Amino acid sequence: MKGDMLNKLLDQNKQWADKMDKAHPDLFERNGKGQQPEVLWIGCSDSRAGEGCVDCLPGTVFVHRNIANMLPYGDLSSLSVVQFAVEVLRVEQIIICGHYDCGGVVATMGNKRLGLMDNWLKHLRDVRARHKDELYSLETLKERCNRLVELNIIAQVHNVKRMAPVVDALAEGRIEVAGVLYDVGTGLLRTLEIPADSNEEDYLVVESNESVE
Ligand SMILES: [Zn+2]
Helix, strand or coil: CCCHHHHHHHHHHHHHHHHHHHHCCCHHHHHCCCCCCCEEEEEECCCCCCHHHHCCCCCCEEEEEECCCCCCCCCHHHHHHHHHHHHHCCCCEEEEEEECCCHHHHHHHCCCCCCCHHHHHHHHHHHHHHCHHHHHCCCCHHHHHHHHHHHHHHHHHHHHHCCHHHHHHHHCCCCEEEEEEECCCCCCEEEECCCCCCCHHHHCCCCCCCCCC
16 A cells, blocks of 8 residues: 555664664764765665675764765766765765676666666676676676676775775775675675776876976
């Protein structure tokens, strides 16, 4: 019936707030005064693959999630999240979390038109296109999708490390960036080895008062 879901959610919220308050008596009072998260989590919107897998309390993780955990150039939403998290909240850790069985990745390995979403997934098609030789050397679609999940995490780690606030924070040694892989079938997270960005210097821009001729 209409409204049943909302009522169920409101009931669950009351029970959750009560349970949290009993387990962490100072939590809501502290959160009522502000936030000091140490982690920025960039993950997929997938209902199974959220930051809840690290058992975090409210106030500890600043979050940005979208389809296929991407940070495309020109995406004001994710750029603003990164700038705020790094410059204002001064988080110590950025996590890019991808996951196997990602619908965005599966769609990107196919060629079915999906509408508006195709524009978003083009950023992921760029990753697929850059690595097509490797991807098509794999035998099954599942293997290709799993590898594209990993290649996308690597690409997004490189992307975030090219953003000016992150470049500065890395130079000051006050932040770390990591790529992690979440397995929706086990609930477990593992770190993904991120190769050095061979194009790092091509993306480096520095402040300069000198005029360019
Ligand atoms: Zn996903």
